[in-house]
Amino acid sequence: MAGKTAAPGTAVLLVTANVGSLFDDPENLQKNWLREFYQVVHTHRPHFLALHCQEFGGKNYEASMSHVDKFVKELLSSDAMKEYSRARVYLDENYKSQEQFTALGSFYFLHESLKNIYQFDFKAKKYKKVTGKEIYSDTLESTPMLEKEKFPQDYFPECKWSRKGFLRTRWCLADCAFDLVNIHLFHDASNLVAWETSPSVYSGIRHKALGYVLDRIVDQRFEKASYFVFGDFNFRLDSKSVVETLCTKATMQTVRAADTNEVVKLIFRESDNDRKVMLQLEKKLFDYFNQEVFRDDNGTALLEFDKELSVFKDRLYELDIAFPPSYPYSEDCSQGRQYMNTRCPAWCDRVLMSPSAKELVLRSESEEKVVTYDHIGPNVCMGDHKPVFLAFRVAPGAGGRCQRLEGTPGETAP
Numbered sequence: 001m002a003g004k005t006a007a008p009g010t011a012v013l014l015v016t017a018n019v020g021s022l023f024d025d026p027e028n029l030q031k032n033w034l035r036e037f038y039q040v041v042h043t044h045r046p047h048f049l050a051l052h053c054q055e056f057g058g059k060n061y062e063a064s065m066s067h068v069d070k071f072v073k074e075l076l077s078s079d080a081m082k083e084y085s086r087a088r089v090y091l092d093e094n095y096k097s098q099e100q101f102t103a104l105g106s107f108y109f110l111h112e113s114l115k116n117i118y119q120f121d122f123k124a125k126k127y128k129k130v131t132g133k134e135i136y137s138d139t140l141e142s143t144p145m146l147e148k149e150k151f152p153q154d155y156f157p158e159c160k161w162s163r164k165g166f167l168r169t170r171w172c173l174a175d176c177a178f179d180l181v182n183i184h185l186f187h188d189a190s191n192l193v194a195w196e197t198s199p200s201v202y203s204g205i206r207h208k209a210l211g212y213v214l215d216r217i218v219d220q221r222f223e224k225a226s227y228f229v230f231g232d233f234n235f236r237l238d239s240k241s242v243v244e245t246l247c248t249k250a251t252m253q254t255v256r257a258a259d260t261n262e263v264v265k266l267i268f269r270e271s272d273n274d275r276k277v278m279l280q281l282e283k284k285l286f287d288y289f290n291q292e293v294f295r296d297d298n299g300t301a302l303l304e305f306d307k308e309l310s311v312f313k314d315r316l317y318e319l320d321i322a323f324p325p326s327y328p329y330s331e332d333c334s335q336g337r338q339y340m341n342t343r344c345p346a347w348c349d350r351v352l353m354s355p356s357a358k359e360l361v362l363r364s365e366s367e368e369k370v371v372t373y374d375h376i377g378p379n380v381c382m383g384d385h386k387p388v389f390l391a392f393r394v395a396p397g398a399g400g401r402c403q404r405l406e407g408t409p410g411e412t413a414p
Helices: 020-024 026-044 062-077 191-196 201-217 239-246 292-305 308-312 355-368
Strands: 010-018 048-054 086-091 105-110 118-121 126-129 133-136 147-150 165-173 176-184 226-232 250-256 263-270 277-282 285-288 349-353 372-375 388-394 403-405 408-412
Touching: 010 026, 010 176, 010 226, 010 349, 020 026, 020 062, 026 062, 048 176, 048 226, 062 086, 062 133, 086 165, 105 165, 105 176, 176 201, 176 355, 191 201, 191 239, 191 263, 191 277, 201 226, 201 308, 226 355, 226 388, 239 277, 239 292, 349 355, 349 388, 355 388
Parallel strands: 010 048, 086 133, 126 403, 176 226
Antiparallel strands: 010 388, 048 105, 086 105, 118 126, 118 165, 147 165, 165 176, 226 349, 250 263, 263 277, 277 285, 372 388, 403 408
16 A cells, blocks of 8 residues: 555655666666665655656667666566556657757656546646556657757767756646656766866856756746756766865875876875875866765765755755765675765755745645655665655645646646
């Protein structure tokens, strides 16, 4: 049975997961990943479950097609998901289109006990009742039940083959309308460039792209609704500030390329203590001598450098983070808690919400204390990203009334 019997309302579970690693090494990683995912589903027993995946299919989608099919089939038919009698799966498999491919995959599962669940048709501009299990892939652009865009190439010109973008669906659940937006923003291409300015140039690129998405989902084409935006935002700690804090008493050595004089490495050494190396920084190397600083007390001491969301403080809300940075974890199956030394650990994977969505979530929190914001698989290798989830409940009638339901044009929910 979905939901915990003591708590009223509709249980909702929102999960975001960058799953690229799972398709690069499916034999070793997928089984662990699915087991941990199913455990969270079992613990929270949602009536409505949304799983937003980024880098679905891995770095080489064409080569991973068989693994993709197996993964989707497992999710839809596993014993752990048998009570979810309805599902919608949207996979961007159009990997041959450089202009449109985002590698996003959005999964929505509806428990058999859930009544009156509707999904919005963006073309017909009305809600349709959800029945059965359906998978949509390849050319999602022609599917009226979603909106999908890839960010323009000029947002991130140095990355010739970017797959960053967003995918939006809208739902009516318990008389409450809300958008669910799967998003993947731009990464830091170079640790050295990120270190040069505060905020970094990459932070500015993410700011522009996220602002575009928020403007898009609240424009005048459709009635406004609460929204949850969850995905891989690639938010990074402010690199210059972090390095200054971690290496307060260090001296810096600059290494330049002999032929171009370009800076290729920074080495920070303790002023005393035999000039011990504290940090080495290269384009794709962030090698700090003490990883425990990122894990102690869930990395709370570093949250002050997590600044990228502050630009959107009036438009996006997030519950307090009480889990360690979600990226970049080792892809070695025996190293579930270890970070790779490629990037400074950061909270890349997030579940964010609009002010009205915040009211929905906090209302259930104040009444039942049933809100959880956490990561999945803390001690297990889940790939280079740990999935992050938000579990909460929607009280009956909490979000007002849904307009234009199937079969009752122009009317509200019964």
